[in-house]
Amino acid sequence: MIPYGRQTISEADIQAVVEVLRSDFLTQGPAVPAFESAVANYCGAQYACAVNSATSALHIACLALGVGKGDSVWTSPITFVASANCVLYCGADVDFVDIDPRTYNISVECLAAKLAQAEKTGNLPKVVIPVHLSGQSCDMEAIHRLSQQYGFNIIEDASHAIGAQYRGQSVGNCRYSDITVFSFHPVKIITTGEGGMALTNDAGLARRMQLLRSHGITRETSEMTHDADGSWYYQQIALGFNYRLTDFQAALGLSQMQRLDEFVATRHALAKRYDDLLSHLPVAIPWQHSDSYSALHLYVIRLRLNAINKTHSELFELLRAEGVGVNLHYIPVYWQPYYQEMGFKIGYCPEAERYYGEAISLPIYPGLTETQQNQVVLALRKAVTV
Template identity: 60%
Template sequence: MIPYGRQDISEDDIAAVIDILRSDFLTQGPTIERFERMVAEQCGVRHAVAVSNATAALHIACLALDLGPGDLAWTSPNTFVASANCALYCGADVGFVDIDPVSWNLSVERLAERLAEAERAGRLPKVLVPVHFSGRSCDMAAIGELARRYGIAVIEDASHAIGASLGGQPVGACPHSDCTVFSFHPVKIVTTGEGGVITTNSDDLAGKLRMLRSHGITRDRSLMRQQDPAPWVYEQLDLGYNYRMTDIQAALGASQMDRLSPFIQRRRELAARYGEVLAGLPLTLPQSEGLWESSWHLYVVRLRLEAIGLTHRAAFEALRKAGIGVNLHYTPVHLQPYYRDLGFSEGDFPQAERYAAEAITLPLYPGLKEAEQDYIGETLRSLLT
């Protein structure tokens, strides 16, 4: 089976982890700060805060922006459930904004319409979570302008997008958002095993995030309420969580970050080659990039069902039977049983639903061989024509 995604672990990565296992710090040591600096430098941002996973990152980003009961957060329905769940963890309500039919990201046009409607209804979201689906940035300048106009905080969910850029500026620089969240799961572009990072230019927000990831505890004397605290004293100032990353994870991540550029280059080469291999087939391919320089976490095609005489499921199962580990990213979040129980239903977000009825994620990762890519193309050609 050719998987849809796979980590790429080098001997240097293994050596970096072994070095930590032989060191004095397995967690809460200096390697975490080194990894954070590498991510911050890559993104051109003031702060990077490492946590145990991207779901934890989204959760404490919402908390740090004071999202809570009675508040509302909006995100895209075309995402993993964590992009919506993070608001529910805070006791807030969740809504969605339909996707653009070309980019498959959150639609700026629909966002503008929904914000105007929400303002008239007196129920604006407090937080917006745009998702950079498959590694392609949302139109953050337009989203940021709308957010400023309506007084909304913005968390970029860039779980797919480390190494991506828009107009030459790295995703994660946060010129149009309060913060950005990255994922380092094994199928992502860079891995720490499990892990996440939040980037921000706000000193205050970074301080809140660091406290929330570690039980709400501080040892910073300038923040303590005691006067002249004893050397052993720490204070819990907030209800935080144990969302810390380990030095073992950070060592792997730091080693992987050294190869971010070749990882991205290879993904872009394979994505361009897919365009050649799949040319002429009854498929809608990902849009050419222009100003958007995708990190190509995923390569998603859409079946032109009216032209192939197959159902979505039949095509998917035939590819799996042929040893191609295709996947679907994503079933729209609002159609998950839990969210149906909250009142969402089919027809709420038609573009996301139409997309999910046609989409198939093809294998894409640096170790994918060109012969395997040719086989994928040949199998699709045989199946669809």
């Protein structure tokens, strides 16, 4: 089976991990800050906080911005559930904004209309979480303008988008947001096995997230309520979590960072080849905004079902039967039973639901060969024409 995504591990990556395993520090050592510095420098952000998953990064980002009971946070319905769950962890309410029909990211027009209505009823969000689906940046300048008008904070869920650019600058520089979050799951652009990172240009937010990732404990005397009892002393000054990233995971990430641009360039070459090979099939290929250079974590096509004599599900299963591990990113979050119990109904975000009824993610990752890509296209051509 050709998977939709797969990690690319080199001998240099393996050696970097082995060196840490042979060192004195498997966790809370020098590899984590080195990895944080590498990502922050690459993106042009001032601070980075590595954690054990992007979900954890989203959680502490919300907490650092003071999200809590009585607050509302808005995000896209076309995302993994973590983008919304992080809000519920904080005791706040989550809501969804429909997507743009071309980028599949949060629609600025829908967001503006929803904000105008919310202002009238006194229900403006505390935070908006735009999701850079497939690695293509949302229209962050426009969202930032709305944040200044309506007074909300912004967390960029860039789990798909390390190595991407928006208007010629690296996603993650936080020019248009308070915090940006990356994921390092094995199917993402670079990997630490499991892992994530939150970037910010705000020293206070950075320190708050650093505390929250490690039990809320400090050894900094300036943060303590009284003088330390001795060199062993620490204080818990917040209710934190064990969200730390290990040093051997960080070593893998640091090694992978050296090939980040290469990985993204390879994905672009594969996407261009898909674009050409699929041009005569009844499918819509991914649309790329001129302001964005996508990391291309996903290559999502939409089936023109009115020109195909099969259902969405039938095509999906035919491709799987041919050894092509297609996937679907994503089911609208509010369709999940847990969210349905909150009162969300089918029809809430019509464009997201249309997308869900037609989308299929084709395999794309740096190790995908031309032979395998030809197999994917052949299987798709067979499925849509037979």
